[in-house]
Amino acid sequence: MPFSYLTHLECAREGTRYDASVPQRLCECGSPLLARYDLDAARVEWSKDALADEPHTMWRYHALLPVQSADAVVSLGEGLTPILDLPHYGRAIGVPNLVAKDEGQLPTGSFKARGASAGVSRARELGIDRIAMPTNGNAGAAWSAYAARAGLEMLVVMPKDAPEMTRKECVAAGADLRLVDGLIGDAGAIVARAADRHGYFPVSTLKEPYRLEGKKTMGFEIAEQGGWQLPDVIVYPAGGGVGLIGIAKALRELAALGWISGPMPKMVAVQAAGCAPIVRAFEAGADTAEPWQDAHTVAFGINVASGVGDFLMLEAIRATGGCAVAVSDEEILAELAACARSDGAFFCPEGAATLAAVKQLRANGWLSGDERVLVINTGSPLKYPDAIRADPPLLQIHDDV
């Protein structure tokens, strides 16, 4: 069997076919391109049993990833993050079968490592040597690290309010970092101009096709780690939405292989009340989302006012019978603290937003409490020192407790 069954790229809206052997960005219509594979051949030649011999990283699924050879893979050991039960917290909110996939245990401390590993590997394989991206922090940190490893030159533009630690990660990896007094959309506009002017290949969210392929490995892992039995509901904190779209794509690919069957998990997108364009569009029954004005939230990674993947998120939510939910910053911080205290599972604010959503969906009856619910904790809490307050008493050495 080949290392990868990649055949071509396809416009997510119109189905227009593009050559995958050269660098591609968006379709001419402005929509994202999706990587397509020879699933018929893979169904015959590939098997679940073959996974036993693969590495303990997301690259174990290389057959349905875009990179053409093992030598081209740029890896920091990413993948197979644990799925944790949350027994005390789950019972407390009335959802005893609650589990969390802990993406904080990845290189660079977030699920962005998956997209970066796939995106950087494929960029280098296609001969690209200078990349540029806007970021809310974690993606810039991840892509900077993988770019350094691959020897690619990297420009990052980040809102000045992004978590400060992510600046240091970019700089540590040698990226050319600029802050902007604005939001990620403003950073994206600066990157687009810089790409034209200086010849960077832009790797903004869904504006190149391969980051999504890395992110989709969350879906492969959820299936494999669950013994090819899927949860009933998957809850995801949605900014650009690449992870949600990716998980849905992965599950459809596995269904085409015949490795999973039955109903797809209901996909739930969680946004912050201060930035909820997808929730608003979902509730309005719209197919696309209008940009959100004055976006703000403590969960900075999902402070995304608009994105080119809006219609793909809304499609995945509706196709699976899911929903979109907004949660307040107060709810996010309260559930973050409650889960850490109850089960020792300390989430980033974006991850904690999924907990707040589950609690809300149980309270309003959308969840009955019997479902197997999987939430995605997208990253490490260590980049968010302000999410928890600590004022411990100071002792002198002869003091007693």
Added chain:
Amino acid sequence: MPFSYLTHLECAREGTRYDASVPQRLCECGSPLLARYDLDAARVEWSKDALADEPHTMWRYHALLPVQSADAVVSLGEGLTPILDLPHYGRAIGVPNLVAKDEGQLPTGSFKARGASAGVSRARELGIDRIAMPTNGNAGAAWSAYAARAGLEMLVVMPKDAPEMTRKECVAAGADLRLVDGLIGDAGAIVARAADRHGYFPVSTLKEPYRLEGKKTMGFEIAEQGGWQLPDVIVYPAGGGVGLIGIAKALRELAALGWISGPMPKMVAVQAAGCAPIVRAFEAGADTAEPWQDAHTVAFGINVASGVGDFLMLEAIRATGGCAVAVSDEEILAELAACARSDGAFFCPEGAATLAAVKQLRANGWLSGDERVLVINTGSPLKYPDAIRADPPLLQIHDDV
């Protein structure tokens, strides 16, 4: 086969035997107790092949861990951290076969998760419900999380200069945290008094026998992930030294099983020039180390002026033909930055200390450059925002790069 082959505890200095079925602390002589297993039975009944069916965590080695049943395991998904090659950095310092085990990709962001998972699991199994510990930060963060998960009450005493993020981790997990205007030894004295006064079980470094068992899983993983071929040299940043002692213990146990053979890797202990009691003792040919005065280093986790495991570290170093090396804070920060930039591998200062040591040992000829050298990056850099400086330019939204 039984879940665990644990038989008893044994004084590391005198060999005195202790009952492992009840809580134990130190030997009456003041030395650590080591967990012993029925290796003869394990050799017959257990096999490498059986590992294929085990979970992708350190608990895959449960046969040589102290916990008596799978139900008693308190886990956040810890273990099987990746071993990364460092091709650019390694070549630059003349050690091309340099690899790093990245323990930053563990729950709570450090290798302390291993000791906490084993220690908390076993404490709860033995009926202990209140524990207390001194910490330089990472151990407190890890034990607090596992204690929360296990429902144990937890007291933590930490020097006020420990990384600030680790305070928040303890508090988030619901621990009772106190700072002390002193060093970890002062924190230990406060914990000892609190234990007597309030009935906490103290779980200070090597003063209970099971943290070491968790840490030793690094040794099992190094062997298994290397296909049961060992590196020539293992380089470890030594504070209390539990990891170094644990790796050496694990490799001896694997040799007794017949799973590995040949010479043991040379064990190298790295300390900071501002706190190097083991280096001083090694160079003096002493069997034990005198406490270091005025200890200080940016690598706060190894700011340990004295410890009860000194003789075990010195024994392991000498028995394998290893050595002990001191590195300056300037060297630590320089190699931290160089490795991140070269290979996208961003280490904590303690981990970077091992890089500085490898560079020094190559420069002075102790390493020829042909050896396969494995360094332990003990934790995530995300808790050390001051280790990297970032002053990126600030753009307005209409500015160009």
